[in-house]
Amino acid sequence: MITPAIVRRNTPHRYRMEAQKCAACGKVFFPPRLVCTCGSRKFKAYALPSEGKVITHTVIRTAPRGFGDEAPYCMGIVELKDGSRVLCQIADCEPHRLKVGLQVTIEFRKIQEAGESGVIAYGYKAVPER
Amino acid sequence: MAGIVGYGAYIPRYRIKVEEIAKVWGADAPSFKKGLMLREKSVPGPDQDVITISVEAARNAMKRAGVSGAKVGAIYVGSESHPYAVKPTGTAVAEVIGAVNDCHCADLSFACKAGSEGMFLAYGLVKSGEVEYAMGIGSDTSQGAPGDALEYSAAAGGAAFLMGLKNVVAEVECQYSFMSDTPDFWRREYMHYPRHGGRFTGDMAYFKHVRGGVEGILKKAKGKPRDFKYAVFHQPNGKFPMKMAKDLGFSDEQMKTGLLVPTLGNTYSGASPLGLSAILDEAKPGDRILMCSFGSGAGSDAFIFTCTRELPKVQGKAKKTRDYLDTNPFYLDYGTYVKFRRKIRKNVED
């Protein structure tokens, strides 16, 4: 269940795709982590680009609880212009149009709601170029 | 001189045609289309609301302005469909564009003129020197009650304007507001859909207040309708702004660029701001634009803008309003539309 604490904690990376760049070796992590593979704990905030292409994809037909109204919906790994890869939903996309190499941009969308009266979680989704 | 340094629009990709709504309610589509000058309207996707639309419009405005989000000292989002009844929309916009934490933020409402109110406040703050940059956004995903005339027009979209003093793309030459307490359209607390005063919404509300705004600003600026290359008025349908233009002495030529409503529908707080954004996409240095919003309740905010030599440099830096409106829309049937708009009563998942 989505909670106010989860929404707040995820705000930098979910809202503005803020990744972390290791100050020692330059490796980029998204979502953020505490320690780099090189052992360094020093990171700088780094904003991911918002354009990319789909490199692999699937269609979710049996959705987890809370997402049933959206099924069938598309998920994929998107390679962004700087080479970073993110896993996200591909919105505004009919399943038959999904293909490797599909050009997408990242848009800000509603991800989930904690029922009719709870908090609303927002984040990034990829959408095909119009 | 203070003015717009960056502007941006966002319109969802889904549409529904007037025929599709009319056939469900036994209404006569051709007479609706002719009477209201309305062919189709935009519909937000199931994962879109005023927060997501405001964010995308704001991002486009920031792309054009090319300034750091940290310099934005105030953000005002005007809407009548804020996702939360209590909890602001503007804070989410501020997080996304990086304006946190040094920023003043407030949500506004005044039916369809809430967007131009944000522009008015943002302009006043940068002009006074209180903040370096300030953003005004008008955005809505309003709903009409099923079967009501408003269901044919209530649409989704928004536009954002970053105001500042440096590298201004359109200077604010003059501003004027006109209002009275007029109950032409309202929504009471806890009600899903708004109500309106039927024919009362025309002469006593829209036409009186848009006329008041336009005549007031022309008097203040000592100008005439022919002084402007473009004009844009609030557009709840196609008929109202075109009749208003004719009565006030503006030509079809002046109105056509900013008139998006025939294929967009009424985006409420986003309506005249989106029209202005479409004009800015095309305007040239030296062109003058007259904008007049309208909000039920009732009032209007009028602005006169003069485009500068900076404008052509930013026009191509973000997606244009007409590209959002005209490129590859997805058409919905009425069933999918009511599902998207959550008009179907379901059992709550436990």
Ligand SMILES: [Zn+2]
């Ligand atoms: Zn490292």
